[in-house]
Every structure is written in C-alpha cells, then in structure tokens.
Amino acid sequence: MKDWSDGDVVERVLSGNRDAFGLLVERYQDQMLAYVKYMGFDDATAYDVVQDGFVRAFRHLGRCGDPERFDGWLFRIVANLCRTAGKRRSKRAMEALDDHRSTLVSQEPTPHERAEELDMRAHVESALETLPDDQREALVLMYLQGYSVNDIAELTDASQSAVKMRLKRGRDALKDRLGSYFTEATPA
Amino acid sequence: MKSDERIIRALMESVREDIRAPESLRADVMRRVHAIRVPVWRRALDWVLRPRTLRLSPAGGLAAAGALAVVLYLGIGSMGGGTPADAPVAQENDEPAPTRFVFIAPEASTVEMTGDFADWDPGAIRLRDERGTGVWIADVPLEPGVYQYVFIVDGQEWRPDPQAVSQVEDGFGRENSVVIVSEAVEL
Numbered sequence: 154m155k156d157w158s159d160g161d162v163v164e165r166v167l168s169g170n171r172d173a174f175g176l177l178v179e180r181y182q183d184q185m186l187a188y189v190k191y192m193g194f195d196d197a198t199a200y201d202v203v204q205d206g207f208v209r210a211f212r213h214l215g216r217c218g219d220p221e222r223f224d225g226w227l228f229r230i231v232a233n234l235c236r237t238a239g240k241r242r243s244k245r246a247m248e249a250l251d252d253h254r255s256t257l258v259s260q261e262p263t264p265h266e267r268a269e270e271l272d273m274r275a276h277v278e279s280a281l282e283t284l285p286d287d288q289r290e291a292l293v294l295m296y297l298q299g300y301s302v303n304d305i306a307e308l309t310d311a312s313q314s315a316v317k318m319r320l321k322r323g324r325d326a327l328k329d330r331l332g333s334y335f336t337e338a339t340p341a
Numbered sequence: 342m343k344s345d346e347r348i349i350r351a352l353m354e355s356v357r358e359d360i361r362a363p364e365s366l367r368a369d370v371m372r373r374v375h376a377i378r379v380p381v382w383r384r385a386l387d388w389v390l391r392p393r394t395l396r397l398s399p400a401g402g403l404a405a406a407g408a409l410a411v412v413l414y415l416g417i418g419s420m421g422g423g424t425p426a427d428a429p430v431a432q433e434n435d436e437p438a439p440t441r442f443v444f445i446a447p448e449a450s451t452v453e454m455t456g457d458f459a460d461w462d463p464g465a466i467r468l469r470d471e472r473g474t475g476v477w478i479a480d481v482p483l484e485p486g487v488y489q490y491v492f493i494v495d496g497q498e499w500r501p502d503p504q505a506v507s508q509v510e511d512g513f514g515r516e517n518s519v520v521i522v523s524e525a526v527e528l
Binding site: 297 | 460
C-alpha cells in the first residue's frame with residue numbers, strides 16, 4: 154500500500170476507499186505544516202489551516218486534474234487558505250523569540266553565541282513578516298523547502314519570470330531590513 | 342555564489358525548524374473525512390468529469406468500433422418512424438440544471454469563483470474564457486435556493502458580481518453577490 158503512487162491512492166479514494174486518503178495525509182502533512190508555519194502562522198492556526206486544506210482536498214478530489222501531482226494541487230488549496238486566514242496570522246516571530254529565550258541558559262555552545270543565533274532568527278522572522286505574501290512565499294519555498302524556480306512557478310500558478318521577480322524583490326527587501334548582517338560580512 | 346546570496350541563505354537557514362505534524366492531525370483529518378456525506382449529484386458530476394485511462398488492444402478496438410456502428414445504425418434507423426406519441430417518456434432528471442455565471446475581466450489571467458455551494462473553497466470553480474475575449478463563464482449545477490458567491494481574479498482579488506441581483510456584506514469588509522435559483526416551470 155505504501156508503494157502506491159499518489160495517482161493510485163487518489164483512484165482508490167475516488168472508488169470509495171476513504172481510508173486510503175490517510176496515506177496522502179501522512180505523506181504531505183509535515184510539508185504543508187512547515188509551509189504554513191513559515192508563512193507566519195502560529196501553531197494552532199497552522200494546524201487548523203492544514204487540517205482544513207486536507208479536508209477540502211478530499212471534498213474536491215474528483216477535480217484534481219493530475220492525481221500524480223496531488224501535492225501541487227494540495228499546496229494551492231493550502232496556500233489559498235493561508236491568504237484567506239491572513240487576518241488570523243499573529244505573533245509567530247515573538248512566540249519564537251519567547252520560546253527560545255526561555256531555554257537560553259541551558260543551550261550550547263556558549264550563551265553568547267546562542268543569544269546571537271536566537272536574535273538573528275527573531276530578526277529574520279520579523280523581516281519576513283513585513284514582506285508581501287508572494288515574496289515571502291517564494292523565499293520560503295526556495296530556501297526552506299528546497300523548490301526550484303520552475304517548481305515554484307508550477308505550485309503558485311505563476312510564470313518563471315514572475316517567480317524570479319518575487320525572489321529578487323524578497324531578497325532585496327531582506328537585505329534592506331537586515332542590513333547589519335550584510336555589512337558585518339563585508340571585508341574591511 | 343555571490344556573498345549576498347550566501348548571507349541570504351544563512352539568514353533563511355536561521356529560521357529553519359524540524360517541523361513534524363502531531364499524530365492528532367491525521368486522526369482529526371480522517372475523522373472529518375469519514376463524516377462527510379457527498380450529495381448524489383456531486384458524486385455523479387465527479388464520476389462523469391473524472392478522466393480515465395482506457396486500454397484497448399487493436400482487436401478489441403475494432404470490435405468496439407463495430408459494435409458502436411451497429412448501435413448507431415439501429416438507433417438512426419428507428420428515428421425515421423414513430424410518432425411523438427410513441428416517443429418514450431423522458432425520465433425525470435434528478436440533477437439540478439446548471440446556472441450560468443458570467444464575469445467580464447479582460448485583464449485577468451485566471452478567474453475562479455466560490456460561494457455557499459462550494460464551501461467557500463477559493464479554488465473550487467474555475468471559469469473559462471474560451472474565446473480569449475475576457476468574458477469568463479462557468480456553468481454550475483444548483484438546486485433551487487438563494488446562494489452567496491464571489492469571483493476571484495488571478496487568485497488574489499476577490500470581486501463581487503456587478504450583474505448580481507444584490508450584494509451583501511460578508512462581515513469581513515467585503516461584499517458577496519447573491520443569486521436566486523428558482524424551480525423549473527413546465528409550460
């Protein structure tokens with residue numbers, strides 16, 4: 154059963170085997186949850202968005218144009234839910250900072266180095282919060298989820314040139330907001 | 342790799358987490374999946390519209406073509422005779438008649454719609470612009486009733502239907518359009 158392709162699973166679900174849909178949930182839940190959390194949603198909202206995404210995918214499974222690319226179709230559902238849930242996005246950067254500061258004392262290698270890492274993370278999270286959704290999404294998909302420009306174009310139903318533009322603008326915006334990290338790296 | 346690109350990668354890497362979905366997520370999804378009752382008309386529509394792969398040997402293909410030719414011959418032959426009174430009574434169609442939605446957006450690359458009848462799923466229904474004139478059309482089977490809906494242009498912009506009978510506030514600062522689907526009347 155675990156050797157079934159996504160297309161095989163979709164076919165079985167559409168034939169009435171609802172339990173088979175659980176395979177698709179297992180395959181893609183981590184990836185979808187990671188995307189939603191990287192897009193700035195707190196844990197509880199991310200959980201709800203991903204759960205709703207899978208349920209909607211099940212409801213409309215008959216309209217999945219290419220069942221072998223179920224993940225791409227599911228991604229578009231989840232991404233759309235993120236857009237409509239935008240108002241509920243809150244405090245992820247501050248939550249991350251608070252969570253990690255509470256464990257600061259026990260972290261290696263040294264408290265000072267660890268504090269720098271955590272501060273960098275908090276700064277990057279805050280900078281990402283200020284980006285338009287399409288730029289943030291492009292940066293997340295490329296740098297955190299390992300997709301190529303071509304993959305991102307397919308996932309987001311955009312042209313490759315549009316994706317490249319979003320990446321460029323996103324990088325420029327990060328450089329603008331996190332300028333100190335770039336000047337520190339500049340050789341004297 | 343340019344130094345700026347290396348720095349960007351390092352900065353993005355700082356927010357990477359090992360994210361694993363909790364066990365409860367799969368269980369919660371499957372609980373909701375098993376609770377869903379799919380309407381007969383939706384199952385029928387999905388069954389009809391779902392693409393299938395048909396495998397046929399050359400001999401099988403010839404046999405199928407021959408059988409189709411016989412059926413057509415007999416069918417066409419029987420149409421020449423008979424009176425309207427002999428015609429079989431049409432079976433009552435359980436599927437609702439489609440309601441046509443039209444949205445004019447020459448600048449759009451994609452137009453979708455959603456509403457009460459699609460659980461407000463943003464990607465539920467894609468309109469088509471077959472002639473490339475910016476006139477987007479979808480035919481949606483709807484039972485008689487009153488429905489709210491909205492169009493989504495290029496996956497981003499939610500727009501009400503300027504041709505709708507009325508608009509209502511959606512409670513989130515936007516407007517939904519209203520369509521009234523009435524019972525079919527026999528004349």
